Amino acid sequence: xxxxxxxxxxxxxxxxxxxxxxxxxxxxxxxxxxxxxxxxxxxxxxxxxxxxxxxxxxxxxxxxxxxxxxxxxxxxxxxxxxxxxxxxxxxxxxxxxxxxxxxxxxxxxxxxxxxxxxxxxxxxxxxxxxxxxxxxxxxxxxxxxxxxxxxxxxxxxxxxxxxxxxxxxxxxxxxxxxxxxxxxxxxxxxxxxxxxxxxxxxxxxxxxxxxxxxxxxxxxxxxxxxxxxxxxxxxxxxxxxxxxxxxxxxxxxxxxxxxxxxxxxxxxxxxxxxxxxxxxxxxxxxxxxxxxxxxxxxxxxxxxxxxxxxxxxxxxxx
Numbered sequence: 001x002x003x004x005x006x007x008x009x010x011x012x013x014x015x016x017x018x019x020x021x022x023x024x025x026x027x028x029x030x031x032x033x034x035x036x037x038x039x040x041x042x043x044x045x046x047x048x049x050x051x052x053x054x055x056x057x058x059x060x061x062x063x064x065x066x067x068x069x070x071x072x073x074x075x076x077x078x079x080x081x082x083x084x085x086x087x088x089x090x091x092x093x094x095x096x097x098x099x100x101x102x103x104x105x106x107x108x109x110x111x112x113x114x115x116x117x118x119x120x121x122x123x124x125x126x127x128x129x130x131x132x133x134x135x136x137x138x139x140x141x142x143x144x145x146x147x148x149x150x151x152x153x154x155x156x157x158x159x160x161x162x163x164x165x166x167x168x169x170x171x172x173x174x175x176x177x178x179x180x181x182x183x184x185x186x187x188x189x190x191x192x193x194x195x196x197x198x199x200x201x202x203x204x205x206x207x208x209x210x211x212x213x214x215x216x217x218x219x220x221x222x223x224x225x226x227x228x229x230x231x232x233x234x235x236x237x238x239x240x241x242x243x244x245x246x247x248x249x250x251x252x253x254x255x256x257x258x259x260x261x262x263x264x265x266x267x268x269x270x271x272x273x274x275x276x277x278x279x280x281x282x283x284x285x286x287x288x289x290x291x292x293x294x295x296x297x298x299x300x301x302x303x304x305x306x307x308x309x310x311x312x313x314x315x316x317x318x
Contacts, residue, residue: 003269004316007277008308010261015284017255019292020247022285027244030079031194033251035187040252041259042180045173048260054172064178067163071179072186074156081149089142090150092132095279097154099128102161102275111270113318120314123307124276130304132282161262161275169267176259273315280308 017037024033054060081090103121113121142150167175265274283305289295297305 001316003265003273004277004312006261006265007269007274007315008280008312010258010265010274011278011280012284012287013254013258013261014278014281015286016288017251017258017284018281019285019288020251020254024244024247024251027240028248031187031191033244033248034075035184035191036245036248037252037255038180038184038187040249041256042177042184044253044256045176045180045260048256049173049177052172054174055168055170056174057168057171060167060171060174061178063163063166064175065182067160067175068179068182069186070156070160070163072183074153074160076190077149077156078153081146081153084143084146084149086142086146089133090146091134091282092129093147094150094154094157095128095132095282096125097151098157098161099125099276099279101155101158102165103272105158105162106270106272106275109271111272113270113272116314117270117273117318120311120318121272121276123314124280124311127304127307127311128276128279128282130300131280131286131308133300133304134298135300158275161266161271161278164263165266165271167263173260173263176256176263179259180256277312277315283308 021030021033021037024037028036078094081094084090164175262274262278265277286295286297286301286305290297
């Protein structure tokens, strides 16, 4: 019962973190938000470790670092796949694969559930797809590249969960600290590489005289207008930056809580149960989007929500 509570709560928390991260990314960019959220998550877990101490061992560091690498790769592949689209197909595909991989690993390892548990997991798989599916009349058939990236993101998310399952429960939050530190380092390096490539490309264009008449000149005019003629534009940018930073910080705190719930749930329960429940994370996103942004929840998503609750109830009874 406690495993189901932790798993379902973790799904809602992860979905909430995605919602906050999505809003922040509109203002700061996804890579910057991911890096900042990772750093804030590390500080949050470091503070929590004062009350939740753990025993340091090499296994905790190893699996924590490996999960951080896996999680970072998953995020990059996920963002890339969603950029290719269509999101209505690729997003639920990634979520489904992220649940299938740990469930398959648990089966190989010899984890056995009762008949009711397997029925609940099957219902959970259907719920994962429906909750994340948003019908789009203009959607096109996904490309092989998009499908491969979405599936790859799901595989690496699943591997992240498997890594967390390997750690000793006595290590407390140490594996997650290693995870967040690794993720922050990778994302910061990625931002640095992208900035260097952009700077090199821009210098090359300037050197070849290919920026055009309206390039630097237009930029100078825009800066002048913002600084002299349009002070409101500067205030607007500052407010967007401030709101984006606050949202990214909140995302980091909430995501750290979600990771802690996942860790504790895996320690006390079954990997297959936790992986299926955690993959229902779009629940938190669509609920917040409906309440705060007034976005419409589709009938299929409502069916998915009902199936998700049913699956959680069956898992609690199994």
